[in-house]
Amino acid sequence: MTLGLCWPLGSRCTVSVLVLLLALCTQVAVEANSWWSLAMNPLLIPEAYIIGAQPLCSQLAGLSQGQKKLCQLYQDHMQYIGEGAKTGIRECQYQFRHRRWNCSTVDNSSVFGRVMQIGSRETAFTYAISAAGVVNAVSRACREGELSSCGCSRAARPKDLPRDWLWGGCGDNLNYGYRFSREFVDAREREKSFPKGSAESGRQQMNLHNNEAGRRTVSDLAHVSCKCHGVSGSCSLKTCWLQLADFRRVGDALKERYDGGAAMRLNGRGKLVPLSGRFSPPGAADLVYLEPSPDYCLRNQSTGSPGTAGRLCNKTSEGTDGCELMCCGRGYDQYKAQLVERCHCKFHWCCYVKCKRCTRIVDHFVCK
Numbered sequence: 379m380t381l382g383l384c385w386p387l388g389s390r391c392t393v394s395v396l397v398l399l400l401a402l403c404t405q406v407a408v409e410a411n412s413w414w415s416l417a418m419n420p421l422l423i424p425e426a427y428i429i430g431a432q433p434l435c436s437q438l439a440g441l442s443q444g445q446k447k448l449c450q451l452y453q454d455h456m457q458y459i460g461e462g463a464k465t466g467i468r469e470c471q472y473q474f475r476h477r478r479w480n481c482s483t484v485d486n487s488s489v490f491g492r493v494m495q496i497g498s499r500e501t502a503f504t505y506a507i508s509a510a511g512v513v514n515a516v517s518r519a520c521r522e523g524e525l526s527s528c529g530c531s532r533a534a535r536p537k538d539l540p541r542d543w544l545w546g547g548c549g550d551n552l553n554y555g556y557r558f559s560r561e562f563v564d565a566r567e568r569e570k571s572f573p574k575g576s577a578e579s580g581r582q583q584m585n586l587h588n589n590e591a592g593r594r595t596v597s598d599l600a601h602v603s604c605k606c607h608g609v610s611g612s613c614s615l616k617t618c619w620l621q622l623a624d625f626r627r628v629g630d631a632l633k634e635r636y637d638g639g640a641a642m643r644l645n646g647r648g649k650l651v652p653l654s655g656r657f658s659p660p661g662a663a664d665l666v667y668l669e670p671s672p673d674y675c676l677r678n679q680s681t682g683s684p685g686t687a688g689r690l691c692n693k694t695s696e697g698t699d700g701c702e703l704m705c706c707g708r709g710y711d712q713y714k715a716q717l718v719e720r721c722h723c724k725f726h727w728c729c730y731v732k733c734k735r736c737t738r739i740v741d742h743f744v745c746k
């Protein structure tokens with residue numbers, strides 16, 4: 379990476395701008411391969427786009443050609459794509475907190491590292507939840523008036539809404555968020571073309587399917603929300619709008635789809651079909667995968683698995699967070715840790731709660 383690339387502004391640069399651009403340069407120097415890196419990039423502030431927008435879009439690490447074009451056309455959306463990716467990653471880490479692979483990020487460019495090169499269930503989940511995060515963030519940003527090309531939802535009034543309720547509060551613009559996410563997130567898959575029946579083509583179909591599954595899940599969970607008006611609480615008048623579900627519910631739903639994910643293979647015509655003929659084809663909101671997961675037990679450079687050495691485990695649990703499964707039978711070390719908690723809380727009239735701080739010694743178990 380030479381400095382020359384970062385010098386499009388000439389003498390117009392102020393010191394703070396230079397600091398920004400220099401920071402960007404060091405980021406670009408790292409090999410990048412996913413738009414997920416927008417979640418790790420602290421430079422996604424609107425000012426960064428106003429100054430010399432085009433160079434910035436082309437220098438953002440991790441964008442494919444098509445995504446760079448979209449960045450130029452929709453600069454104000456980029457911040458929300460980054461937020462959406464971040465929301466997705468955080469939810470992934472919550473859902474997988476008790477598992478050997480816990481969705482940890484390993485660097486700022488590839489984000490999850492080499493494990494995503496395996497077409498596993500975990501990869502399927504990650505694609506779905508991040509695409510869902512973008513639908514969520516962009517739909518909300520529309521409603522909040524943050525984007526120039528969209529506003530409140532213009533979804534049609536649901537047929538079953540009681541006649542005297544008003545439809546038309548400012549709703550999340552799911553329609554726009556869905557379409558933009560499809561355009562942006564899928565761009566990097568759609569712009570490549572691979573020979574029919576090749577492993578790359580299989581992976582491309584897998585990614586597209588799982589991206590869509592994430593978006594469908596957000597869309598399926600959106601609901602009508604209403605607010606009462608009228609003389610103090612009489613609720614004689616209601617205004618209703620379209621509201622996205624809390625993102626935790628999206629994460630929970632996708633986690634269930636992960637558990638029931640469909641193993642696929644490429645058939646003779648180069649299409650994804652269920653691995654076993656006994657299963658019916660997966661639906662649009664189901665997750666699909668092509669390869670078995672590694673066991674994620676040991677650190678492995680070639681699979682990108684970080685391994686579970688050093689992970690906390692639960693000695694009494696028989697689940698995936700239990701020491702037996704988490705440590706893959708390698709055993710664990712035990713140590714005492716001090717836990718500080720709020721305790722002896724008292725409610726005081728009116729209205730606050732006062733607590734003491736208590737310390738307790740607890741046992742921690744850590745995989746060898």
Ligand SMILES: *[C@@H]1O[C@H](CO)[C@@H](O)[C@H](O)[C@H]1NC(C)=O
Pocket residue numbers: 418420484485486
């Ligand atoms: C990623 O970026 C953040 C913010 O710029 C920085 O604090 C962190 O050290 C970076 N991590 C790596 C692994 O480069």
Ligand SMILES: *[C@@H]1O[C@H](CO)[C@@H](O)[C@H](O)[C@H]1NC(C)=O
Pocket residue numbers: 672676677678679680681
């Ligand atoms: C890493 O994983 C690959 C694929 O599962 C396996 O063949 C290889 O032996 C592993 N390497 C180490 C050092 O465990």
Ligand SMILES: *[C@@H]1O[C@H](CO)[C@@H](O)[C@H](O)[C@H]1NC(C)=O
Pocket residue numbers: 471475480482684685686687689
């Ligand atoms: C996830 O696992 C990595 C190593 O496998 C560990 O460093 C990290 O602390 C774990 N994160 C959580 C939230 O447990």
Ligand SMILES: *[C@@H]1O[C@H](CO)[C@@H](O)[C@H](O)[C@H]1NC(C)=O
Pocket residue numbers: 692693694695696
């Ligand atoms: C460990 O697992 C047991 C059984 O599932 C559960 O009751 C307990 O709360 C867990 N302990 C911790 C510290 O999570």
